[in-house]
Amino acid sequence: MVGWILKKILGSKNQRELRRLSPIVRRINEQDEQLKSLSDDALRAKTAAWKEELSKIPSLEDQWKKLDEILPEAFAVVKNAARRLKERQQTFTVCDQPMVWDMVHFDVQLLGGVVLHRGRIAEMATGEGKTLVATLPLYLNALTGRGAHLVTVNDYLARRDAEWMGQLYNFLGLTVGCIQHDQEPDERREQYAKDITYGTNSEFGFDYLRDNGMATTREQQVQRGYHYAIVDEVDSILIDEARTPLIISGPATISTHQYDKWKPLIEQLVRKQNMLCNRLASEAIGKFEQGDVETGGRLMFKVKLGQPRNKQLLRMMEDPDKRRAVDKAELSFYQDTRKEELFQLKEELFFTIDEKSNEADLSEQGRIFLNPDDPNAFVLPDLINEFTEIDLDQTLSPEEKDKKKAERQQHCDAQAERIHNISQLLRAYCLFEKDVQYVIEDNKVVIVDEFTGRKMPGRRWSDGLHQAVEAKEGVQIDRETQTLATITIQNYFRLYQKLAGMTGTAETEAAEFHDIYKLDVNVIPTNRPVRRTDNNDRIYKTRREKYNAVIKEIKEAHAKTQPVLVGSVSVEASELLSRMLKREKIPHNVLNAKFHMQEAEIVARAGQPGTVTISTNMAGRGTDIKLGPGVTELGGLKVIGTERHEARRIDRQLRGRCARQGDPGASRFYVSFEDDLMRNFGAADRMTKIMERFGLEEGQELEHRWLNKSVETAQKRVEQRNYMIRKRTLDFDDVMNMQREVVYTYRNEVIDSEEPRKLIFEVIDEAVPAKVKEYLDVDEPNYTGLIHWVNTTFPLGLTTEFLIEKIKDAYERKSSHEEPTAVKSLERYIILNAIDRLWQEHLYAMDALREGVYLRGYAQKDPLIEYKTEAYDMFVELMANIKNEVLNNLFRSTSNLQAFENFLATLPQFLMREHAPTAPTASADARMRQPVGAMAGVAAGDGDGAGEVSIDLPVRRSIPKVGRNEPCPCGSGKKYKNCCGRVA
Numbered sequence: 013m014v015g016w017i018l019k020k021i022l023g024s025k026n027q028r029e030l031r032r033l034s035p036i037v038r039r040i041n042e043q044d045e046q047l048k049s050l051s052d053d054a055l056r057a058k059t060a061a062w063k064e065e066l067s068k069i070p071s072l073e074d075q076w077k078k079l080d081e082i083l084p085e086a087f088a089v090v091k092n093a094a095r096r097l098k099e100r101q102q103t104f105t106v107c108d109q110p111m112v113w114d115m116v117h118f119d120v121q122l123l124g125g126v127v128l129h130r131g132r133i134a135e136m137a138t139g140e141g142k143t144l145v146a147t148l149p150l151y152l153n154a155l156t157g158r159g160a161h162l163v164t165v166n167d168y169l170a171r172r173d174a175e176w177m178g179q180l181y182n183f184l185g186l187t188v189g190c191i192q193h194d195q196e197p198d199e200r201r202e203q204y205a206k207d208i209t210y211g212t213n214s215e216f217g218f219d220y221l222r223d224n225g226m227a228t229t230r231e232q233q234v235q236r237g238y239h240y241a242i243v244d245e246v247d248s249i250l251i252d253e254a255r256t257p258l259i260i261s262g263p264a265t266i267s268t269h270q271y272d273k274w275k276p277l278i279e280q281l282v283r284k285q286n287m288l289c290n291r292l293a294s295e296a297i298g299k300f301e302q303g304d305v306e307t308g309g310r311l312m313f314k315v316k317l318g319q320p321r322n323k324q325l326l327r328m329m330e331d332p333d334k335r336r337a338v339d340k341a342e343l344s345f346y347q348d349t350r351k352e353e354l355f356q357l358k359e360e361l362f363f364t365i366d367e368k369s370n371e372a373d374l375s376e377q378g379r380i381f382l383n384p385d386d387p388n389a390f391v392l393p394d395l396i397n398e399f400t401e402i403d404l405d406q407t408l409s410p411e412e413k414d415k416k417k418a419e420r421q422q423h424c425d426a427q428a429e430r431i432h433n434i435s436q437l438l439r440a441y442c443l444f445e446k447d448v449q450y451v452i453e454d455n456k457v458v459i460v461d462e463f464t465g466r467k468m469p470g471r472r473w474s475d476g477l478h479q480a481v482e483a484k485e486g487v488q489i490d491r492e493t494q495t496l497a498t499i500t501i502q503n504y505f506r507l508y509q510k511l512a513g514m515t516g517t518a519e520t521e522a523a524e525f526h527d528i529y530k531l532d533v534n535v536i537p538t539n540r541p542v543r544r545t546d547n548n549d550r551i552y553k554t555r556r557e558k559y560n561a562v563i564k565e566i567k568e569a570h571a572k573t574q575p576v577l578v579g580s581v582s583v584e585a586s587e588l589l590s591r592m593l594k595r596e597k598i599p600h601n602v603l604n605a606k607f608h609m610q611e612a613e614i615v616a617r618a619g620q621p622g623t624v625t626i627s628t629n630m631a632g633r634g635t636d637i638k639l640g641p642g643v644t645e646l647g648g649l650k651v652i653g654t655e656r657h658e659a660r661r662i663d664r665q666l667r668g669r670c671a672r673q674g675d676p677g678a679s680r681f682y683v684s685f686e687d688d689l690m691r692n693f694g695a696a697d698r699m700t701k702i703m704e705r706f707g708l709e710e711g712q713e714l715e716h717r718w719l720n721k722s723v724e725t726a727q728k729r730v731e732q733r734n735y736m737i738r739k740r741t742l743d744f745d746d747v748m749n750m751q752r753e754v755v756y757t758y759r760n761e762v763i764d765s766e767e768p769r770k771l772i773f774e775v776i777d778e779a780v781p782a783k784v785k786e787y788l789d790v791d792e793p794n795y796t797g798l799i800h801w802v803n804t805t806f807p808l809g810l811t812t813e814f815l816i817e818k819i820k821d822a823y824e825r826k827s828s829h830e831e832p833t834a835v836k837s838l839e840r841y842i843i844l845n846a847i848d849r850l851w852q853e854h855l856y857a858m859d860a861l862r863e864g865v866y867l868r869g870y871a872q873k874d875p876l877i878e879y880k881t882e883a884y885d886m887f888v889e890l891m892a893n894i895k896n897e898v899l900n901n902l903f904r905s906t907s908n909l910q911a912f913e914n915f916l917a918t919l920p921q922f923l924m925r926e927h928a929p930t931a932p933t934a935s936a937d938a939r940m941r942q943p944v945g946a947m948a949g950v951a952a953g954d955g956d957g958a959g960e961v962s963i964d965l966p967v968r969r970s971i972p973k974v975g976r977n978e979p980c981p982c983g984s985g986k987k988y989k990n991c992c993g994r995v996a
């Protein structure tokens with residue numbers, strides 16, 4: 013109460029913040045007045061002058077200070093230019109459609125622009141003109157010459173907005189570009205070089221990954237830094253899409269999956285379980301008929317565990333008595349005292365599925381079915397115990413113990429892989445439905461974002477789930493992929509020095525924006541008062557009744573030609589609605605993941621009289637629905653939600669599609685107890701009571717504003733859970749992120765370095781002492797080991813300093829025979845190749861680790877902490893391995909075989925032995941076929957005594973003499989004289 017009064021007096025925090033900004037808006041408008049008298053050229057000259065001035069300020073911070081100073085005038089320049097375009101009725105084409113410029117920034121838009129410039133989120137309702145708002149801060153921030161990015165949800169919008177707003181930028185003398193999916197690197201680089209660049213989050217993100225994780229030369233990189241970005245529809249991108257990280261993957265080097273092997277058995281198992289559950293459900297019905305409610309409830313609960321989407325179960329859940337009996341059974345089983353019983357209950361099924369946590373678990377019965385001879389094939393062995401037993405075994409020698417442990421470890425890994433494959437297949441069969449979570453297109457499994465209904469081609473579920481679904485659908489199982497480069501959307505956007513966002517719906521997620529992105533939300537008032545009526549939800553017992561009511565309301569509106577926009581949560585639901593409307597002979601458009609292309613046009617027409625448009629909740633986002641003639645008099649666009657979405661924000665988004673810019677409009681949601689949200693998260697008990705109290709009849713509905721509250725409570729619960737999931741993904745990626753930074757920075761140093769040899773020598777300086785330490789700085793110094801290592805790696809021996817010097821000497825000597833430019837790229841290649849090969853192996857191991865730590869979760873350890881510790885150790889090892897790999901390849905790579913031979917000839921004779929039995933031939937090594945370096949082997953001598961150092965290098969003649977016209981031994985397929993044997 014007190015809070016409410018205070019708010020009345022002081023205004024909310026948001027209002028206070030906005031009030032503080034209003035003098036700036038006044039100043040912008042004053043400046044705008046003064047600019048009116050300038051000629052076009054004089055106005056345009058401001059841009060160049062500011063750019064010039066800013067380019068002389070070296071530090072970003074000082075540049076930003078300057079931007080704050082010039083903001084009012086700069087914004088006024090943009091607004092003034094917009095007016096000039098409007099006055100002369102500037103015509104142009106956008107995405108091949110003719111258009112006329114008709115906009116001058118409103119005051120609320122100026123306000124939004126200031127908020128965006130300050131690196132915050134501007135919440136502005138749909139239709140308020142956010143596209144135009146962004147021009148103000150983009151213009152201002154691009155003046156630094158560091159590039160400003162605008163991030164959109166799809167390629168179409170990126171192009172549309174770049175071409176549309178480009179009118180303004182071009183008028184003012186700034187360049188604008190736009191990234192599209194099908195662009196080649198050269199074109200992309202050109203776009204990034206522009207002052208302002210539009211593009212989607214995945215294009216920006218993937219370009220980052222390609223630039224930093226894959227490019228091997230400067231020329232292959234396209235981006236030029238991360239200065240300022242505005243994310244349009246920021247909730248959709250930073251929250252909804254943030255659940256799947258961007259991953260560039262390639263075929264795995266090791267493929268161990270057995271999805272196709274297990275598929276037939278799992279199919280049978282699922283069928284068996286479904287039969288079992290059907291039987292249990294029938295039994296339950298019988299028990300209820302006999303009045304044995306308790307047993308009935310218990311049986312139904314069992315069905316719920318085994319087949320949550322069982323038809324009979326869903327039907328029984330409509331009955332309040334039965335529903336309550338199940339809830340009671342469920343509640344009682346989760347009490348601690350009955351854990352044992354719950355376990356028993358689960359064991360009576362073949363496996364259990366948890367719809368909420370998305371998990372599948374085999375029971376003993378299920379294990380026996382899959383492998384009658386060895387049900388233990390699906391239980392993880394207790395390694396710790398086994399190791400202890402091995403250690404205690406007196407009969408084993410230390411070597412035997414190690415060998416035994418390694419065997420057990422291997423066995424355990426194989427077991428874990430098998431369990432993992434099977435549980436992924438179970439998830440694929442029981443929790444993933446075609447046309448809901450994914451569609452099949454061109455014989456591929458394409459993920460459908462369940463929130464937006466958008467297809468996400470190229471994205472894959474991780475951890476083998478994608479292959480499991482491919483196996484289930486009988487499409488080609490893509491080679492097990494391994495991550496080549498990955499980043500979460502969160503971490504990509506954190507790269508920007510300044511980030512801002514805009515959307516119609518950010519408020520409900522303000523806490524997450526703040527915690528994760530340090531983005532605060534300001535709600536900007538609308539330009540005109542909102543005239544939308546949000547009606548109470550209508551709640552039905554069953555889905556069928558609900559849909560009937562929806563169709564009835566559509567029919568009524570359609571009869572008087574009022575346009576209707578119907579929102580659905582899934583592609584499946586939108587198709588069901590479409591079928592029902594067809595039966596009623598009501599013409600309509602369906603927008604879902606399958607018709608992505610025409611989406612924008614269809615949405616744009618959704619306000620015309622008599623149109624009915626069905627759309628998954630966010631399809632067509634970013635397109636404005638304008639009312640057709642006479643529609644205002646009919647009450648504007650009518651929005652019908654056919655299910656409450658998991659997140660309140662998405663519901664608000666749907667409502668916001670109507671009543672733009674002061675238009676009339678109305679919205680209503682229809683809900684049933686069978687909706688997933690209500691089944692999983694609704695306060696089922698309370699709802700059941702209410703249903704009973706009102707004694708709902710077939711087709712009857714409940715409607716009261718208190719009920720909206722209960723639905724929203726359920727939504728809040730899901731929102732929180734989803735936030736935790738996203739947070740968790742991010743916690744894990746944060747560990748990777750630090751490592752990624754180190755490796756990417758190093759890679760870039762290699763790429764940019766004019767003197768890669770320095771980097772090679774750095775490696776020598778660091779790695780050699782470490783090796784020496786490894787061999788000698790221990791209780792039992794191992795001299796022969798050290799010498800052996802030196803001999804197998806370099807053509808020389810002896811003490812550390814001597815070693816370093818000798819290696820460098822020898823290396824200089826080797827290089828002196830080669831062509832200088834070729835040597836540089838070879839040197840870069842040696843380092844990059846080492847980084848890339850080992851980094852990819854590391855990513856693979858990290859994936860396995862992330863999976864593995866969850867198993868340890870059972871041992872009461874926090875998986876994240878375990879992950880962090882091990883990830884760190886693995887990383888330290890990785891960095892050391894990279895250096896060693898560089899050393900290993902120093903003398904095994906050459907840009908030119910002839911040069912290499914010449915080098916060998918100059919080696920001191922004492923280093924050569926008369927007979928070089930193991931000397932490999934030049935073509936024997938498969939590594940020879942690598943793109944840059946041809947490799948010649950350096951073989952180990954036995955080093956038969958501490959004092960004597962000898963090295964086996966291939967004697968000159970051991971490289972077979974290759975005729976100039978013979979095929980080159982490097983395997984290139986060219987003639988030797990045109991390839992490695994070419995005289996430089």
Ligand code: ADP
Binds near residue numbers: 116140
């Ligand atoms: P949002 O992204 O906020 O939903 P859009 O940027 O798509 O809105 O703009 C919605 C519509 O409003 C567009 O048709 C645009 O032409 C129009 N509009 C935006 N700003 C203005 C303005 N200042 N004056 C006139 N029309 C405007």
Ligand code: MG
Binds near residue numbers: 143
């Ligand atoms: Mg928009």
